Amino acid sequence: MPRKNASTESESAESVQSESQPVTDMAVTQQPQQQAETPEDRHQQALKIVQRNTAWAAGSGVIPVPGLDLVAIMGSQVKMLHELSKLYGVTFLENKAKNFIGVLLGSIGSVNLTLVPVTSLLKMAPIVGTILGSLSLPTVAAGATYALGKVFVHHFETGGTFLDFDPEKTKGSFRQLFEEGKTAAAAQ
Numbered sequence: 144m145p146r147k148n149a150s151t152e153s154e155s156a157e158s159v160q161s162e163s164q165p166v167t168d169m170a171v172t173q174q175p176q177q178q179a180e181t182p183e184d185r186h187q188q189a190l191k192i193v194q195r196n197t198a199w200a201a202g203s204g205v206i207p208v209p210g211l212d213l214v215a216i217m218g219s220q221v222k223m224l225h226e227l228s229k230l231y232g233v234t235f236l237e238n239k240a241k242n243f244i245g246v247l248l249g250s251i252g253s254v255n256l257t258l259v260p261v262t263s264l265l266k267m268a269p270i271v272g273t274i275l276g277s278l279s280l281p282t283v284a285a286g287a288t289y290a291l292g293k294v295f296v297h298h299f300e301t302g303g304t305f306l307d308f309d310p311e312k313t314k315g316s317f318r319q320l321f322e323e324g325k326t327a328a329a330a331q
Contacts, residue, residue, distance in 0.1 A: 193292030196223035204281030250314035289324025
């Protein structure tokens with residue numbers, strides 16, 4: 144039996160592959176995500192990051208396992224801050240981000256703050272507890288994530304970093320944005 148050389152086999156395989164799989168423009172022209180061209184573009188990208196992670200946090204509130212839902216919510220919030228810091232060219236400091244989340248959540252009041260773990264624990268009660276916990280926690284998670292994102296978008300747009308962020312100065316606006324975020328989440 145005659146034997147083909149390696150280059151003929153390679154050419155033959157490439158021709159079969161190109162005939163069976165058309166090359167799409169997407170595959171050829173796909174490039175890494177570019178930074179925003181203007182401050183307005185960057186602001187719009189930041190709002191999309193906040194919106195996407197708010198949805199993830201709300202979705203995490205539906206996780207039926209108490210405690211795991213809270214970990215997932217916190218994870219989406221930390222991820223959001225990481226994405227925002229990357230967009231604005233700010234060095235991300237995970238431990239500081241987690242501390243800021245805790246301080247700002249503490250500012251929404253003891254009733255709202257107590258509501259978060261209580262709604263998570265409600266899920267332990269069969270049927271009714273799971274339903275009640277799964278209905279209320281997504282709204283609280285969305286409100287908190289929305290407020291956190293908006294506060295940091297403003298901070299980064301004014302040239303701030305994780306090192307100069309003062310959560311004490313933003314507590315009032317955080318509470319206001321939290322209520323705004325809860326209202327928007329409940330309306331969806």
